[in-house]
Amino acid sequence: MPNEKELYGLLSDAVVGMDEDGAASLSRRAVDEGVDAYEAIDQGLADGMERAGALFEEEEYFIPELLMCSDAMYAGLDVLRPHIKADVGADRRKVVIGVVEGDTHDIGKNLVKIMLESSGFDIVDLGRDVPPARFVEEAISQKADVIGLSTLMTTTMAGMRRVIELLEEAGARDRVKVMVGGGPVSKSFADKIGADGYSKNAAEAVRLARELTGTAGPEARAAAF
Amino acid sequence: MKDQMTPLERIAAYNKGDSVDRLPCVPIVGNTAARVTGVKVSELRGDGAAIARAHVAAYRLFGYDNIRIFTDLYTLAEAMGARARQPEDETAYLEAPAISDEGGISSLSPADPRRDGHLPEFLKAMDMAMDAVGKEVPVTGALTGPFTNASFLIGAEKLSRLVLKNPEAVHALCELSLQSALAYAEAIIGTGAAPSLTDPMSSGTVISRRQFETFSFPYLKRLIDYIHGRGKSVTLHICGKTDKIWDLMADAGADCLSIDNEASLEDAKLAVGGRVRLMGNVRPSEVMLLGGAEEVREATLACIRAAGDSPKGLIVASGCSLPTETPFANIHKMLDTAREAGGGRVA
Numbered sequence: 001m002p003n004e005k006e007l008y009g010l011l012s013d014a015v016v017g018m019d020e021d022g023a024a025s026l027s028r029r030a031v032d033e034g035v036d037a038y039e040a041i042d043q044g045l046a047d048g049m050e051r052a053g054a055l056f057e058e059e060e061y062f063i064p065e066l067l068m069c070s071d072a073m074y075a076g077l078d079v080l081r082p083h084i085k086a087d088v089g090a091d092r093r094k095v096v097i098g099v100v101e102g103d104t105h106d107i108g109k110n111l112v113k114i115m116l117e118s119s120g121f122d123i124v125d126l127g128r129d130v131p132p133a134r135f136v137e138e139a140i141s142q143k144a145d146v147i148g149l150s151t152l153m154t155t156t157m158a159g160m161r162r163v164i165e166l167l168e169e170a171g172a173r174d175r176v177k178v179m180v181g182g183g184p185v186s187k188s189f190a191d192k193i194g195a196d197g198y199s200k201n202a203a204e205a206v207r208l209a210r211e212l213t214g215t216a217g218p219e220a221r222a223a224a225f
Numbered sequence: 226m227k228d229q230m231t232p233l234e235r236i237a238a239y240n241k242g243d244s245v246d247r248l249p250c251v252p253i254v255g256n257t258a259a260r261v262t263g264v265k266v267s268e269l270r271g272d273g274a275a276i277a278r279a280h281v282a283a284y285r286l287f288g289y290d291n292i293r294i295f296t297d298l299y300t301l302a303e304a305m306g307a308r309a310r311q312p313e314d315e316t317a318y319l320e321a322p323a324i325s326d327e328g329g330i331s332s333l334s335p336a337d338p339r340r341d342g343h344l345p346e347f348l349k350a351m352d353m354a355m356d357a358v359g360k361e362v363p364v365t366g367a368l369t370g371p372f373t374n375a376s377f378l379i380g381a382e383k384l385s386r387l388v389l390k391n392p393e394a395v396h397a398l399c400e401l402s403l404q405s406a407l408a409y410a411e412a413i414i415g416t417g418a419a420p421s422l423t424d425p426m427s428s429g430t431v432i433s434r435r436q437f438e439t440f441s442f443p444y445l446k447r448l449i450d451y452i453h454g455r456g457k458s459v460t461l462h463i464c465g466k467t468d469k470i471w472d473l474m475a476d477a478g479a480d481c482l483s484i485d486n487e488a489s490l491e492d493a494k495l496a497v498g499g500r501v502r503l504m505g506n507v508r509p510s511e512v513m514l515l516g517g518a519e520e521v522r523e524a525t526l527a528c529i530r531a532a533g534d535s536p537k538g539l540i541v542a543s544g545c546s547l548p549t550e551t552p553f554a555n556i557h558k559m560l561d562t563a564r565e566a567g568g569g570r571v572a
Contacts, residue, residue, distance in 0.1 A: 062433045064388040066243040107381050157510045187513040
């Protein structure tokens with residue numbers, strides 16, 4: 001179909017342009033025209049979200065813009081997701097994510113979730129104000145590859161270290177990677193508490209998660225959505 | 226080593242350009258004060274006398290240069306209908322905003338600080354701290370900036386979207402927040418204390434310079450103008466990256482910019498050090514909470530090296546509020562390092 005590439009570009013642009021209605025109607029057009037839903041998501045919506053993430057890193061976009069882009073992406077996903085062929089999605093890498101106990105600022109965590117989800121990770125979102133033990137229980141029972149910890153408050157950072165201690169006590173430290181982020185967190189803090197990685201923003205979190213799970217490169221997200 | 230001056234004597238001399246025994250030093254002690262009096266964090270919130278006891282005791286123990294009556298950022302929004310949750314022994318947090326969408330704005334009204342939420346208890350704490358040590362140390366009351374308070378009224382993500390979708394609603398929430406802040410500032414000044422402004426949502430990590438100009442600046446400026454009109458100077462703390470808005474923070478009238486550890490004190494000195502005093506910026510978590518004495522000393526000296534010669538002066542400080550469990554030894558070490566460095570610049 002000659003139009004596919006153009007449609008992917010339009011979907012991507014609708015996401016970058018924060019055009020929720022546009023993303024939804026273009027997605028309906030993709031379904032109507034019989035375009036492969038997975039490709040429309042991957043090369044259209046997810047591509048747009050990746051571009052939005054890049055603009056965020058370049059400080060062209062800020063949190064308001066990134067949230068609006070994600071609204072457009074999800075508006076398109078809602079239309080396209082039911083049309084994905086059933087066999088894809090079997091072997092996704094799983095990330096348990098949440099805001100550590102004592103903090104309910106979840107913008108950062110939600111942005112990381114959005115970016116990871118649009119990059120093909122399976123996300124278990126524990127929400128905000130999550131006790132350290134809960135991260136570990138969920139990671140083990142859900143067989144997660146990664147725990148992603150976020151906080152915006154310096155007052156709650158001890159909880160991050162606790163998660164790693166609990167993972168060790170449970171004998172699961174070698175199976176689960178731990179990545180941390182959030183305003184007051186830094187690379188050296190991450191090193192100090194023994195985390196596997198730190199990312200300074202949501203776009204970087206995607207690269208880090210890929211690195212930690214050995215799924216670098218877009219070809220590795222073939223199982224996405 | 227012992228201090229030769231009281232904090233008020235030191236600040237007065239420093240402001241005049243006279244010699245001081247050491248640079249002013251403020252490890253920003255929040256709920257760590259509860260550890261000093263051996264109470265649970267939850268015993269502070271809502272009990273002005275307990276807050277005053279803890280902060281006066283912490284000041285006496287460490288000898289820093291500013292008492293800040295503070296338990297968390299949500300007290301003003303709580304007085305306007307937001308719900309804060311106080312865990313037994315951790316810092317309180319926002320459980321639910323006051324309203325769930327723009328339709329609720331008309332139901333909101335400015336807080337009455339003498340009646341609403343826990344504000345009367347915070348005012349009582351300021352009163353008591355002023356009575357106890359107000360003749361030797363500045364006492365301040367934490368006041369949340371209007372844009373940040375607006376985010377607690379409707380939720381941070383909702384507010385972020387409204388910035389683009391419905392700017393008028395954001396202005397309405399900021400205006401309501403400003404009216405509450407003005408009333409609280411008036412009451413704080415009435416106790417003899419001074420408001421100390423914190424506005425984390427206005428961070429350059431969250432919104433753009435243009436969005437700051439539109440939604441943060443006008444309200445901060447009106448608030449600071451009022452406080453100046455009452456004869457008090459203003460410290461403004463904004464978390465995260467702020468390098469793109471330092472000039473605007475100074476334009477808004479702040480006398481002292483409290484610089485987060487995510488930003489460079491040296492860059493701040495070069496950019497606005499000739500206009501405003503700087504404060505900062507030892508890392509609260511990895512250095513103050515987790516570091517050893519030598520790390521605290523190094524980081525404190527690094528701040529003094531970076532901006533000890535800033536034209537309008539430097540307050541050696543942590544980059545943000547200290548985590549509750551920060552070891553006392555590290556807080557002592559920050560002060561001791563400032564004493565060791567003395568009044569001048571370290572070479």
